[in-house]
Amino acid sequence: xxxxxxxPIAGQSVNIILLLGLGGMVGFLSGLFGVGGGFLLTxxxxxxxxxxxxxxxxxxxxxxxxxxxxxxxxxxxxxxxxRMGLLLLVGGVLGGTLGVQLIKVLRRLGxxxxxxxxxxVLMLGTVGSYMFVESLQNLRPRAPSKTKEPTVKxxxxxxxxxxxxxxxxxxxxxxxxxxxLLPLFLGALVGILAAIMGVGGGFxxxxxxxxxxxxxxxxxxxxxxxxxxxxxxxxxxxxAIYNFTVDVVLxxxxxLGSTIGAQIGTRIxxxxxxxxxxxxLASLVLLVMIQMLVGLIKTPHILLGYKGGH
Amino acid sequence: xxxxxxxxxxxxxxxxxxxxxxxxxMSGAAQIDLLLNPTSISIGAFFQGAELKVTAxxxxxAEAIIEVRGPNREEHxxxxxxxxxxxxxxxxxxxxxxxxxxxxxxxxPDLATMPSAPWGFTALEQQSQITGAVQPEGKxxxxxxxxxxxxxxxxxxxxxxxxxxxxxxxxxxxLTKIFWLPAxxxxxxxxxxxxxxQDGAVVMEKQQELRIDKVGLPSLLWTLAHxxxxxxxIVAVIIALAAGFLMxxxxxxxxxx
Numbered sequence: 001x002x003x004x005x006x007x008p009i010a011g012q013s014v015n016i017i018l019l020l021g022l023g024g025m026v027g028f029l030s031g032l033f034g035v036g037g038g039f040l041l042t043x044x045x046x047x048x049x050x051x052x053x054x055x056x057x058x059x060x061x062x063x064x065x066x067x068x069x070x071x072x073x074x075x076x077x078x079x080x081x082x083r084m085g086l087l088l089l090v091g092g093v094l095g096g097t098l099g100v101q102l103i104k105v106l107r108r109l110g111x112x113x114x115x116x117x118x119x120x121v122l123m124l125g126t127v128g129s130y131m132f133v134e135s136l137q138n139l140r141p142r143a144p145s146k147t148k149e150p151t152v153k154x155x156x157x158x159x160x161x162x163x164x165x166x167x168x169x170x171x172x173x174x175x176x177x178x179x180x181l182l183p184l185f186l187g188a189l190v191g192i193l194a195a196i197m198g199v200g201g202g203f204x205x206x207x208x209x210x211x212x213x214x215x216x217x218x219x220x221x222x223x224x225x226x227x228x229x230x231x232x233x234x235x236x237x238x239x240a241i242y243n244f245t246v247d248v249v250l251x252x253x254x255x256l257g258s259t260i261g262a263q264i265g266t267r268i269x270x271x272x273x274x275x276x277x278x279x280x281l282a283s284l285v286l287l288v289m290i291q292m293l294v295g296l297i298k299t300p301h302i303l304l305g306y307k308g309g310h
Numbered sequence: 311x312x313x314x315x316x317x318x319x320x321x322x323x324x325x326x327x328x329x330x331x332x333x334x335x336m337s338g339a340a341q342i343d344l345l346l347n348p349t350s351i352s353i354g355a356f357f358q359g360a361e362l363k364v365t366a367x368x369x370x371x372a373e374a375i376i377e378v379r380g381p382n383r384e385e386h387x388x389x390x391x392x393x394x395x396x397x398x399x400x401x402x403x404x405x406x407x408x409x410x411x412x413x414x415x416x417x418x419p420d421l422a423t424m425p426s427a428p429w430g431f432t433a434l435e436q437q438s439q440i441t442g443a444v445q446p447e448g449k450x451x452x453x454x455x456x457x458x459x460x461x462x463x464x465x466x467x468x469x470x471x472x473x474x475x476x477x478x479x480x481x482x483x484x485l486t487k488i489f490w491l492p493a494x495x496x497x498x499x500x501x502x503x504x505x506x507x508q509d510g511a512v513v514m515e516k517q518q519e520l521r522i523d524k525v526g527l528p529s530l531l532w533t534l535a536h537x538x539x540x541x542x543x544i545v546a547v548i549i550a551l552a553a554g555f556l557m558x559x560x561x562x563x564x565x566x567x
Contacts, residue, residue, distance in 0.1 A: 064550035066554065069553075239543070306385075
């Protein structure tokens with residue numbers, strides 16, 4: 001028996017070990033950071049020769065497994081804020097619908113591809129750099145002279161603004177109180193970006209929860225996975241119905257690797273400090289950004305490609 | 311008397327000459343043989359591409375072209391261009407009436423440049439149409455790029471002079487060519503043909519069908535995905551949910567903390 005497996009929907013044969021390895025690596029990152037990993041796995045699958053549309057759709061199917069495994073592990077550790085997760089999810093679905101319409105308009109105008117790629121580079125660049133610098137400052141030991149008598153920090157304009165929103169409610173798991181309008185709005189914002197970029201949006205959602213909702217990092221990871229789980233269930237079924245692009249064989253091979261990877265990631269994540277986690281995620285995000293930028297600038301080998309990617 | 315004898319000898323000589331000269335060609339025409347091994351290809355769960363051995367018997371003094379051609383289709387492509395200093399997709403192109411797979415080999419590299427030959431990439435260019443975001447003068451360039459794209463996948467291959475020839479019986483020769491069909495060959499009815507060339511013209515031609523079908527699990531899943539798409543999508547999600555829970559449960563019982 002060969003070690004190659006034929007993928008019926010992708011119409012391509014791929015090495016089993018390679019698929020298990022890719023799945024395992026992405027599952028590990030998913031459990032560690034609470035990201036779906038779509039922004040990493042889809043390009044990797046395309047490099048292996050899987051058509052872009054099949055890569056993206058089967059990846060969503062695989063993320064359902066990884067995020068179930070991850071959400072379950074985080075739930076048992078008490079790291080999932082269901083109330084917050086649901087509000088972000090509702091916002092995300094609304095934003096996603098809006099984003100899809102926006103892309104249609106852009107395609108008609110002709111420059112959708114440019115907008116998508118630039119959005120990627122800008123988002124990844126901004127989020128990555130901000131997280132990196134901020135976590136680095138937190139990790140540095142502070143000079144003793146600086147630790148003056150702790151003064152009550154004056155809340156920032158953003159802080160005062162979010163406190164002024166109506167219907168303040170408390171989110172027990174996250175230990176914060178905020179208006180439900182805030183997660184709804186931020187969820188929608190991420191949903192729009194995710195639809196434009198064609199990904200689950202975990203890597204934008206995580207920084208949004210940390211910096212804009214001010215949730216503790218460990219709860220952020222569990223809640224993000226919970227939210228991603230539902231987004232990807234929806235995407236998988238839609239892709240199967242409208243585009244016939246979900247390759248179950250591909251997804252099963254990936255998820256065998258990724259569910260194990262997610263468990264290991266969750267455990268290692270617990271041993272790291274929040275800032276260490278953030279700095280690792282920031283480095284990863286910046287790496288992906290640089291890789292994309294190089295792809296945009298370097299002259300391609302062949303000036304034609306198959307339609308179906310972004 | 312002597313004259314009649316001479317004429318008779320000449321007539322006999324002519325007869326022998328004509329019959330002797332024609333026989334090999336005629337027997338060649340009768341014998342042009344095309345054999346495929348295998349005669350059909352099944353895409354199963356572990357399919358990773360397939361070897362196709364083509365054997366042809368042709369007249370000894372002739373040259374030949376062996377082709378494997380997939381069904382014609384439309385290829386939807388995007389062209390890349392520079393915009394604001396960055397490379398991105400700048401328009402859609404469609405190439406129609408073009409085979410998805412095209413492999414050919416020649417006994418003599420000179421056949422590749424034979425004028426108005428119905429084989430080779432130049433012939434494909436003439437048989438197909440390019441439409442979409444391209445000016446008429448840019449079509450040739452993008453067709454070359456298309457060939458490069460297909461060649462990079464092993465779906466288009468040209469191998470001049472790569473046919474093995476051995477002497478066969480009665481003024482014939484036996485040609486053997488092994489083609490590699492990559493794993494991404496789409497199912498369908500493929501045409502394998504041999505064309506025999508003598509004095510710069512095609513004198514004989516023979517074609518045979520090669521069926522490529524999905525069988526077993528790939529066939530089952532493909533049919534389910536296309537005919538019962540909703541069910542397929544829901545099953546895909548349930549498999550993923552079950553796998554995620556099982557794995558979580560398994561790790562819990564192992565008790566890492």
